[in-house]
Amino acid sequence: MMRFRARVYVMLKQTVLDPQGSAVLRALGDLGYDGIHDVRIGKIVDLSVQAEDPDEARAKVEEIAKRLLANPVLEEFSVFLEPDAAQGV
Amino acid sequence: MMRFRARVYVMLKQTVLDPQGSAVLRALGDLGYDGIHDVRIGKIVDLSVQAEDPDEARAKVEEIAKRLLANPVLEEFSVFLEPDAAQGV
Numbered sequence: 366m367m368r369f370r371a372r373v374y375v376m377l378k379q380t381v382l383d384p385q386g387s388a389v390l391r392a393l394g395d396l397g398y399d400g401i402h403d404v405r406i407g408k409i410v411d412l413s414v415q416a417e418d419p420d421e422a423r424a425k426v427e428e429i430a431k432r433l434l435a436n437p438v439l440e441e442f443s444v445f446l447e448p449d450a451a452q453g454v
Numbered sequence: 455m456m457r458f459r460a461r462v463y464v465m466l467k468q469t470v471l472d473p474q475g476s477a478v479l480r481a482l483g484d485l486g487y488d489g490i491h492d493v494r495i496g497k498i499v500d501l502s503v504q505a506e507d508p509d510e511a512r513a514k515v516e517e518i519a520k521r522l523l524a525n526p527v528l529e530e531f532s533v534f535l536e537p538d539a540a541q542g543v
Contacts, residue, residue, distance in 0.1 A: 392522060400504030407498035415489030433481060
């Protein structure tokens, strides 16, 4: 068993309105920042996962992202993986 | 003026407890996933920023991150920047 560090990025799909992003954009305007556009908010989920190899680790994390971390109707996700240097093997 | 696409990652500092991450970890256990550890949740903020050059764009985004996007007591942030291909110049 090896241990991997995974990072999942979850963003709203481009076609989905992002009220949280609009609120940040408005707040930036109120603070006097101009020249800012297209603010979109997303989530990061970092986790450590034990698996036999990188392929198994990635499959596990993608399944978790689909089932629990992202809403497939509104959101899209991407998974990045690296060996867990601190706690490998 | 050029237009840049910036991505800000905001994570809780390692020393700060992450109850949202603990909740996800527990939910994963309930769903039958084992071998998962150290779940940490963070935020992504994507935005477009107009500036004369990359240095000015980065400075602007870092100031925004400090003032509005991250809580410097509990959180740390990092900024990534690229030219906005879709709407350059």
